[in-house]
Amino acid sequence: MEERKGEVVLFGTWANAFCTRVELALKLKGIPYKYLVEDLTNKSELFLSLNPVHKKVPVLVHNGKSIAESLVNLEYIEECWDTTPKLLPEDPYQRAKLCFWANYYDRKIVPSFYIIFGSKDKERERAIEDSSQLLKVFEEGIEKYFPGQSPFFNRKILGYLGVIIGSLACNYQAVDEAIGVVLI
Template identity: 40%
Template sequence: MREENSVKLHGMWASPYVLRTKIALKIKGIEYEYIEEDLSNKSDLLLQYNPVNKQVPVLVHNGLPIAESMIILEYLDEAWTDPPYLLPKDPYLRAKHRFWVTYFQQVSDALGQALLAGGKATEDRMNDYWKKLDVAEDLIKEIFSDGAPSFQDSKPGYLDIMFYSYFGTSDVVKECFGIDLLIAGRYPLLTSWINALSEVPEFKELTPPKDKLLQNLRAVLPKYMSKKAAE
């Protein structure tokens, strides 16, 4: 017999995808056991729970595995139905939040391609990244009808968590690559949003230290570039 409401999370401390899940669990008030994975020597359990992608995070609820961070966050809202809610109850607003999460994933993909391109390709792809952010700065105002976001009287939700996972550690990227991901003068709303999220206790508590993240990035980047060059 499975233990009722047994929750385990397989993750890796530096992963932004794992960070999403940790923050969501914290906001929902869900207690869980955390299992740190060595991604260079993945455990048999991780491979068993996620045989398709073999990646973290994997949430195991009462022995049943759920993979992929975006899916996990939606699952948490559906399995734990008490507030606070990660997604709005209104179907239209839920759809808009999901749309923007998908769009920010495209922005993040454009950034990743730019950072790893090198030379003239970097400039061209960074321009594509800036243009995508221009669209977000202009149109996401519909989500924040009352102006710049504040979380003094409310908990962050699904869209907030996802946005933070993309831009919450931009200072690490700036120090490593010399690129400012959010230029305050060009993106005042997006900048105020990430600044407000950075002050939320759950986010501050769970975000790994900058120096540790920077050390990890500088260690794994050459290995990734060598692998990419060999493909």
Template identity: 60%
Template sequence: MEEQGSEVVLIGFWASTYCHRVELALNIKGIPYEFVEEDLSNKSDLLIQYNPVHKKVPVLVHKGKAIAESLVILEYIDDCWDNTPKLLPQDPHERAKIRFWANFYDQKVLLPSTYPIIYSEGEEREKTMAEFRELLRMFEEGIKKDFPTRKPFFNGEDLGFLDVTVAANSCMYRAFEEALALDYELNNYPAFLSWLNALKGCPVVKETLPPHDKLVAIIRKMFLKQT
């Protein structure tokens, strides 16, 4: 961090989808920020100071005050910078539905798409992959049912809260497939795949997310020796 200190600082890691969410929200809102790259193998005193509970990225530091956990940070950004486009709708029921599916994606879909699959083999991997596909089916059908007018994004042409939550991971599925010879069978989920492709084609997403080849390389470096 600069000696004078920036008003908004994001402590993160360039390959973290959780950090990408925060970057996307800041970029969508047009909020200037300083990005401080964290070495997750040798966590800095700065990270531990601002996130002493989990010691994880991302951490948003706004005027010296720290906010942790990506979904919490997204809501903070939307509340604190009350300019358009808004990430969450005003209607309480719509907000509740979006929060529900964002948490479902985080707690049920996102994690099963990485570590449980990567650290399993043979029949066990097939089982964990089948569980992931069923959860993805539930997510896809739930989104279609609860938000039938979403075209293509939750705010029309602008990304909303759930778009940002999913968009940050949109580049990772193909990267994990290529790096670790996985097959998520995303073609079997046409609505979800169409959404991912629309997200990846959105200019702010393309400008924010890292290149595919760079992701493939770091995934191989992190996981191949352990599989």
């Protein structure tokens, strides 16, 4: 596919899990790319023109065309570079289940972490309890919907859900230490 060729640029920022996921996917597939660090305290005109809606990193630019939102970036990478390793399985139902849990993670679990970090005392205790409940639903869902298999890998290689969750949850020990509770 001609589209596969050409320049790939990733606008990102240091130590950001949303950007790391996209980098991981590009690296897994062996796609060469240029990484441009965006100063989020003083966003460039170019960057704002590439993601005028959310104004957030990551933004993937392929042959001059910009794609915002990390999950959309991963889907684009998977479709455009349908080379191995594949991030997603072939089966549409398996793919849908993985996308469902990726969405649950981003929409429910990630925001619950931010509430913990931004609160203290009783409010923090409540936030930790809420987050634990969301994690429990996730864990039970994974066991129920992917019996006897790890949804984090596609065959033996890190897959879509592994890339998404691994890039954020890899620092769970530091987070546990910072909040003084074993959350994960």
